[in-house]
Amino acid sequence: MDFTLPKEYQMLQRTLREFVESELAPVARDTDRLERQTDANIRKLGQMGMLGMPFPQKYGGAGAGELGYCLLMEEVSRVDSSTCTIIGAHIGIGAMTIYLDGNEEQKQKYLVPAARGEMLAAFALTEPGAGSDAASIRTTAVRKGDEYILNGSKIWITNGPTAGVLTVFAVTDKALGARGGVTAFLVEPTFEGFSVGKLYDKMGIRGSGTAEIIMQDCRVPKQNVLGKVGLGFVTAMKTLDGGRLGLGAGSLGGASAALDDLIAYAKRKLACGPHGRMEALAHQQYVQWAVADIAADLYALRQMVYHCAWLCDRGEKFSQQSAIVKMFGSDIAGRTIERVQQIMGQDGVMVGSNIERGMRDERISRIFEGTNEIQRTVIAGEIFKQVGIRL
């Protein structure tokens, strides 16, 4: 058993860190404050091959697989969760649907430019009344000649305002519902009947655009059916497996950055010690224990993330593991940031500080791509399935 990252991934990790620190960190605060990542940075991410990280090079990707994607999410979220969210929606759930189930023509038309960063991708499943219960979506798609006519709206769609292609899930057979009646479509924002609705004003990841998208008699060519008619829900679920792993990697990065901040703070900040002397906060036992607890959590999470990526890259089933990574990772990131913020006192609540932004950003990771309650349901479901009980 060899747990060392292969050399190419070590170099990738180093390069990512250098890129992120030199290009994203200096503008991370503005990305949050101005509520958008700059086109220039998206372009740079594309030029570096990051927006196609896991995909094969023949489709414009870097060929770095899920492990490369996890390293990317980890490093980016160390400094900027907004950009991490843009990347997650673009690669992890948007373009990934095309890679997993697209035909060759669709891959050339949509995956290649998406992987090169020439356009962003998005994943549109959630609807009013169909969040956790994604199987009850109501958007319809009706075949009319060589086209499908889509009607309905999707809410909370990351990259909704900026994507060049969106994977939209719609009901093609109401009677069958999620079991054979949902189909995935590749929708371009220029298609007739497509529009972007309201933009959401979120507490965190404010630099990533989230919007409602509306399809009113939206005309989608039949060639844009992604995968097989009726199997869209399968596409959505298997895509979310990888997406959740990426979110776990993002939580790892966010929590690691919080620990780094805590260590630096504990070294710098003076407080009155037990003998009445001013000494670095690091000498306080409650700070030491916090550092130790967080380090232990991160050690466990890092192993989980890389192991789950390894399972995925070997082509093994990893639904249960990715749900664990997403749930455990986002829970850990939440409690880490909360604890660090408490130790940092007033410095931790200053608007614009990394920890204040981190606190707002990370909150959402326990909600999207399936709330942590839903992850627990998925995990328990997988476990009980093995003993013959279907939940």
Place this chain on the structure above:
Amino acid sequence: MKVFAIITPIPVERVRVVGGQLDFGAAGRIDPTSRAALVLALGLSDDVTALAVAGLFSDDALHEALAYGAKRAIAIDNADAGKVSDSLFDAHLLNKAIHELAGDEAAVVFCGTGDDSLSPGVSNPVGAAIAGPTYMEYIGGVESVKTDGHRLTINARQGDTLLTLKDESDENTPGVSWVLGVSDVAIGAHTLPGAGGIINAYREGTVETMSVGIKEIEPKITLNQLAPAPKREGPELLTDPPTEAAAALVEMLRARAVI
């Protein structure tokens, strides 16, 4: 014209003293001035050969050069001598290798001059010494280089002055071979290898090895022959073989809380 970039490897981690031994960590990378040199080389030609003297981390650093876009990466091995090596020795090896690889063509060799503030005592500048033994011209402080396909125009900063050098040789005469020293780390600072380049550097790229023989400059004298050991208190001459002497020095410095 054959374009080369000399790659000096440095450790990724900060060098630490562990149990009285220097621990360089598990991985290496290109030193920042070598990276600047490589970036200038790649700006001049898309057929750059990266060269490093074989040793600790040369494989890592040469793979990194491939990731940046070097066409070939070659670790130069000393076919004859033992493991002892220093800057001058490395320069001789590289000079010989360049000579062999360039053949009749003029060579343009980009070489980082090392930045002691970034990698104290570790980077190993060899620039001028490479040019030294034979037919090449050396200039340091190089900031940019252009070519019309045959002749070079070199901009180099010497103190406060920006010099422009033009190779005036005509089409019928062989161009001058240059060693160009690069010390401005800002040149490579915003250039990073792409993700795909990194993956390919390991999965498809190979670091070649080339053996070059130079017996004659093998060090012939050992340190303790230079001077008799002083009898008096105070400065102490370490007469052990180099590895033990270094370990003893580390112990002494630690005992005196210098490190």
